[in-house]
Amino acid sequence: MGKSSYPSHLLAVLLCVLLPLYLALRGPASLSDISFVLSSLSERVESIRLTLASPVAGPIAPTPQAFEAAAEPAKEVRRSVQDGRRKRYPSLPDGLAHCINSFEQYPFLAEQVLQRKHARYAKQTPAQKAVGDKLGYPAHFEKARDGIEVNSRFAEQIAQAARVSYHTGSRRLEDEDDAEFGVVDLAFGHLSRDWSSQGAKERQAVFPPVMAALEQHFGGKGRGNRVLVPGIGMGRLASDIADLGYDVTANELDYSSILTYHFLANHTSSLHQHKLQPFVTKWTHQANPSSRYSALTVPDHWPNKAVKLVEGDFLEMFPQEGEFDAVVSLFFIDIGNNVVDFLTEIHRLLKPGGVWINLGPLKWGTHTALQLSAEEVLELADMIGFDVDHTSRRSIDSLYAEQPETLLKFTYGEYLPWPCE
Numbered sequence: 001m002g003k004s005s006y007p008s009h010l011l012a013v014l015l016c017v018l019l020p021l022y023l024a025l026r027g028p029a030s031l032s033d034i035s036f037v038l039s040s041l042s043e044r045v046e047s048i049r050l051t052l053a054s055p056v057a058g059p060i061a062p063t064p065q066a067f068e069a070a071a072e073p074a075k076e077v078r079r080s081v082q083d084g085r086r087k088r089y090p091s092l093p094d095g096l097a098h099c100i101n102s103f104e105q106y107p108f109l110a111e112q113v114l115q116r117k118h119a120r121y122a123k124q125t126p127a128q129k130a131v132g133d134k135l136g137y138p139a140h141f142e143k144a145r146d147g148i149e150v151n152s153r154f155a156e157q158i159a160q161a162a163r164v165s166y167h168t169g170s171r172r173l174e175d176e177d178d179a180e181f182g183v184v185d186l187a188f189g190h191l192s193r194d195w196s197s198q199g200a201k202e203r204q205a206v207f208p209p210v211m212a213a214l215e216q217h218f219g220g221k222g223r224g225n226r227v228l229v230p231g232i233g234m235g236r237l238a239s240d241i242a243d244l245g246y247d248v249t250a251n252e253l254d255y256s257s258i259l260t261y262h263f264l265a266n267h268t269s270s271l272h273q274h275k276l277q278p279f280v281t282k283w284t285h286q287a288n289p290s291s292r293y294s295a296l297t298v299p300d301h302w303p304n305k306a307v308k309l310v311e312g313d314f315l316e317m318f319p320q321e322g323e324f325d326a327v328v329s330l331f332f333i334d335i336g337n338n339v340v341d342f343l344t345e346i347h348r349l350l351k352p353g354g355v356w357i358n359l360g361p362l363k364w365g366t367h368t369a370l371q372l373s374a375e376e377v378l379e380l381a382d383m384i385g386f387d388v389d390h391t392s393r394r395s396i397d398s399l400y401a402e403q404p405e406t407l408l409k410f411t412y413g414e415y416l417p418w419p420c421e
């Protein structure tokens with residue numbers, strides 16, 4: 001998720017300007033429907049029914065490097081998003097060395113975070129420090145170091161697995177300058193949402209509606225139907241859909257997610273095998289002194305190894321038109337540079353009669369070319385050639401990769417999908 005993910009440290013308690021959205025979009029030849037549900041905190045329940053058919057956008061040029069691999073990272077991957085970093089490892093896909101380095105360097109990076117906190121603490125007057133001492137504040141530094149040690153073991157295992165998979169050799173990359181604390185910190189938060197028991201509440205808010213819409217569309221007969229899940233993050237939704245019997249292709253471009261998912265899928269011999277304390281350096285918004293040290297274990301469920309992971313940019317990795325019976329996107333369409341490209345590509349990849357199921361906010365980044373309202377997204381879908389039938393709607397609130405005990409809850413309001421016809 002790296003730089004393109006949702007920062008969980010954002011503003012406001014229980015606040016949301018939510019542009020929840022559910023779309024179920026079927027392919028062009030079927031002249032089928034979209035179920036779309038729109039509401040916000042101030043405006044609820046408003047349904048839109050559209051029946052549309054218009055020319056399909058032209059196919060996107062094939063990418064020769066497209067590949068698939070069953071949860072095992074492939075050796076040659078291309079990533080279209082240039083991150084501007086120098087290429088010290090020219091043989092590796094862009095962003096990969098940076099992520100391996102970040103996992104490798106986690107102990108030092110996390111220690112730096114602690115030292116910055118300590119420097120602020122140490123600057124106090126003796127009288128101020130005495131108050132901190134009374135509160136037992138200095139103990140936090142030691143406890144946090146214990147947690148960092150736990151996390152470091154896990155991070156190093158991820159880096160080690162990556163070095164083997166991508167043939168960088170068993171030696172550490174050791175590039176301190178190309179490492180970023182946030183890469184690992186975000187990965188841990190998202191891992192908690194997807195693969196720990198503590199993340200179940202967040203998952204329960206958004207996974208079941210998506211999966212119910214899928215089941216409704218295919219009449220509960222998943223087997224044989226090809227489903228693409230672009231931008232899988234840590235991959236739990238893709239895995240759960242595969243558990244229903246669908247033939248799932250997952251796609252992700254960010255290596256912090258890819259490496260972590262790969263590690264979980266291929267280096268886990270028992271459930272709850274890996275322990276981490278993902279919030280150990282987060283000292284804000286804590287409910288009590290110990291909440292920052294809460295430990296969790298992953299995975300709480302077996303990653304489905306039948307999921308095929310395609311690494312790279314969703315817009316470039318699927319040369320074949322009409323490949324999928326369904327595309328399922330969760331917290332995804334607002335993340336790219338241009339939503340027109342995303343919707344056009346989803347449309348192109350669907351078979352006639354296929355369905356697109358989407359759930360997530362419209363939290364456009366400042367880098368995006370268009371920051372559309374939900375209604376405009378629908379209009380866009382219309383222009384691209386989806387057939388829309390919006391039958392009903394209701395809204396839900398959902399958190400995203402939040403620490404369960406945090407006092408800060410950034411809530412996304414979304415639209416729950418109702419089955420499309």
Ligand SMILES: C[S@@+](CC[C@H](N)C(=O)[O-])C[C@H]1O[C@@H](n2cnc3c(N)ncnc32)[C@H](O)[C@@H]1O
Binds near residue numbers: 004230232254257312
């Ligand atoms: C907000 S996260 C959501 C992840 C996941 N769907 C979930 O619900 O947890 C968006 C994900 O999309 C990925 N992503 C963004 N642009 C992408 C692209 N062009 N191709 C593939 N993945 C992309 C990001 O790396 C990130 O993991």
